[in-house]
Amino acid sequence: MTILCDVFDLDYNLAHGVFFAEPGFDPGRKWALFADGEMKTILTTTPLVFGDSKAIGIAGVATIPSARGQGLAERLVAEVCAVSEAQGVREAILFAKRTDLYARCGFEVVDEVVRGPIAAMGYSEAAATVPIEQVEHLYSEWCDESPRRLRRDSFGWARWKFNLKVCESMGLGYGCIEGSTMREAVFNETLTSWPVPTGTEWYGLRTLTTELGVPGDMAPAELFLMGRNCPEPPQMFMTDQF
Numbered sequence: 001m002t003i004l005c006d007v008f009d010l011d012y013n014l015a016h017g018v019f020f021a022e023p024g025f026d027p028g029r030k031w032a033l034f035a036d037g038e039m040k041t042i043l044t045t046t047p048l049v050f051g052d053s054k055a056i057g058i059a060g061v062a063t064i065p066s067a068r069g070q071g072l073a074e075r076l077v078a079e080v081c082a083v084s085e086a087q088g089v090r091e092a093i094l095f096a097k098r099t100d101l102y103a104r105c106g107f108e109v110v111d112e113v114v115r116g117p118i119a120a121m122g123y124s125e126a127a128a129t130v131p132i133e134q135v136e137h138l139y140s141e142w143c144d145e146s147p148r149r150l151r152r153d154s155f156g157w158a159r160w161k162f163n164l165k166v167c168e169s170m171g172l173g174y175g176c177i178e179g180s181t182m183r184e185a186v187f188n189e190t191l192t193s194w195p196v197p198t199g200t201e202w203y204g205l206r207t208l209t210t211e212l213g214v215p216g217d218m219a220p221a222e223l224f225l226m227g228r229n230c231p232e233p234p235q236m237f238m239t240d241q242f
């Protein structure tokens, strides 16, 4: 916890509550590498399911500044992947700004995150809020269309609901807007502008952004999705970023 706060510049008191209250909190998924009696490197894994296939997500990789450059993060990531594989979960994914460390552990870039203003129709009246039961139903129908889409079980939905999200009606689907950012949309219509408020920004994986036909100029967000033993690029909304 202290390493995480120091390395990622988080306020310990604020982060403490969130860290332990987060639905995904599981001490069995917190990994640490010790040397000379000191915790040097940490990371967290998240259980994921794409179609019928299990994977792990890796996040929060951090080494204390005094121990960097000694190969410790590489060793911990490699070890976590090896243990996961031995348990039958071969696929691993992670989001990274820099790819070099993870490339050395067998990861390759499988997609990238893009962002940009959505070409918007603007609202003439407030869009209807979609009840959560309907959102779950629509998402699960969407998910069933491809074996590479991230499934949300009760744990996945608990994580998803942990931060306030409002889903608004878009045709027969919905869009999830947080502030002025849309990170999730289940919407099948191909339109040159979307029924969202002017100024709404999209943030999503490029493959999915293209498949959804999100209208607007999208630029790389300098964040890559990397995968190890990925049969095909996984599809997930950035609302599920771990």
Ligand SMILES: CC(C)(COP(=O)(O)OP(=O)(O)OC[C@H]1O[C@@H](n2cnc3c(N)ncnc32)[C@H](O)[C@@H]1OP(=O)(O)O)[C@@H](O)C(=O)NCCC(=O)NCCS
Residues within 6 Å of the ligand: 007, 008, 041, 060, 061, 062, 063, 064, 067, 068, 069, 070, 071, 072, 073, 074, 075, 095, 096, 097, 098, 099, 100, 101, 102
């Ligand atoms: C990234 C980090 C975990 C690497 O830890 P480490 O124990 O020094 O890693 P290793 O010794 O195994 O490998 C070092 C190499 O990782 C790579 N690297 C450095 N920073 C990196 C980063 N932010 N992301 C990915 N790779 C990185 C470089 O190739 C580096 O080699 P170099 O020092 O010759 O440039 C550490 O620098 C850190 O805690 N940074 C701050 C937190 C962070 O950015 N985490 C990554 C989140 S995706």
